[in-house]
Amino acid sequence: MGSGIPNKQEKLSFGIEMEFFVAWRAETFTGTVPTPPGFESKTGEPLVVKGNWATEGDRVSALAHMIDEAFPSCAATVAPSEGEIPDYRTESWYHLLPFRHHWDVSVDSSLNRLPVELRDKTGPDFGWVGAEIASPALWATDEGFEEVRRMCEFLQTNLLTFTAPEAGFHVHVGGGNEWLSLSSLRQIAAFLYSADMVLAQSHPEHRYNNAWCPSPRLYSNLSVGIKHLPNQAQPAPPDERLAYADSMGLAKNSSQDPVGPAKPPRENQDPAKHRFSPRPTVSNLKIQTHALERVLSYLGSDLEEIPDPRTYLPTPMMTAVAELLRSPDRRSIARLMNIGQRKGAYSFIQLEREYKRTIEFRQAASMVDPVGVVAYARIAVGLCQFAITASHEDFFKIILDCKISERHPSWYDVYDLLEDVGLYPEAKVVQAVLSDTMTDDMRREYWLSRGHAPRP
Structure with a gap:
């Protein structure tokens, strides 16, 4: 398609936020974590929580540690095209400080109540917890989308996840470190x-x-x-x-x-x-x-x-x-x-x-x-x-x-x-x-x- 708009060369970036429930168990738990129907063929396993597991924060922190070890950095993260190191103290870059390299894992307050399918499948040392995983700011390139694919494949291979109407999937679109015009x-x-x-x-x-x-x-x-x-x-x-x-x-x-x-x-x-x-x-x-x-x-x-x-x-x-x-x-x-x-x-x-x-x-x-x-x-x-x-x-x-x-x-x-x-x-x-x-x-x-x- 032709273009009559002068800003057609603006370079776009994106980030995603995935909300879902993940199965977990304490390291000392030796039983089977109950799963809802449809999980019989899944390849993943419950998240193993070492140390404390009493709170949602403890369980999600274990997931964050697992993600940090598997995804230490990403080549598609928004950065100057010339290969320079961005200065996150400046106005042009400081807003990207929380989204600069790593996938972020946090407790999602909208998921603190388990959906009905999971409420009878939890106990003091096993169960399900809601979490949100947010990508770093990525350039909208094949490499950026490939990074997202890699994370999803990692989650599917290694964890048991459950999606529910309470959870959503969000995409942020921007212009890298710049404002869109x-x-x-x-x-x-x-x-x-x-x-x-x-x-x-x-x-x-x-x-x-x-x-x-x-x-x-x-x-x-x-x-x-x-x-x-x-x-x-x-x-x-x-x-x-x-x-x-x-x-x-x-x-x-x-x-x-x-x-x-x-x-x-x-x-x-x-x-x-x-x-x-x-x-x-x-x-x-x-x-x-x-x-x-x-x-x-x-x-x-x-x-x-x-x-x-x-x-x-x-x-x-x-x-x-x-x-x-x-x-x-x-x-x-x-x-x-x-x-x-x-x-x-x-x-x-x-x-x-x-x-x-x-x-x-x-x-x-x-x-x-x-x-x-x-x-x-x-x-x-x-x-x-x-x-x-x-x-x-x-x-x-x-x-x-x-x-x-x-x-x-x-x-x-x-x-x-x-x-x-x-x-x-x-x-x-x-x-x-x-x-x-x-x-x-x-x-x-x-x-x-x-x-x-x-x-x-």
């Missing part, structure tokens, strides 16, 4: 806002109808009525005026739905199109009154007029896109994309802070399978890359397809979107994950498609 942040925010309800189709329902990663399209400050104040809003800089003008024009001329009720789905119009089955046919996101009321209670006097939850409709998509594309600074983008003062499915809240400079993708379900983890990480990076580098024509074509899909879900779905942005191998992984049809042959095909060497 304002132009890039605007484009990414506008693209994710538009695609939100389509992208939700790549996750199980418990991940898009919950309080941890709510929809920005339905519940963000922008959707419920927050806008830039007149003295805040600034026109886009000269290089971005075309994008802003396009969005304003589309906002004014997109009131009529170009899809008639008898219009066939897009996939039927292209005989060469890969057939993903099953395809979504109805909208998978519905406004939940209690969730909306919670958001409105956060905003208080910030709203000129408080919407009635019974008749609420979010801000029209193209109006919201135009608002994002004229954001005067990164904090304004965060304010519009936040859910009250909380994070949404795509969190820009870090843009208001100095200790992180990333956009966080929060909606994916907990997973440890290397293919799934790498594919969803590549999706997060690929969506940002497309938003930054796409031509105006390609950028707004997808946004308009997403707009149409809000009323006609069969017109454009997540598989269409992933194919359009160059993520066809990942689309096939998503379909296999959601339908629970992943096979070893599919795993091998995916690794080959992305230049990773298949494991024997």
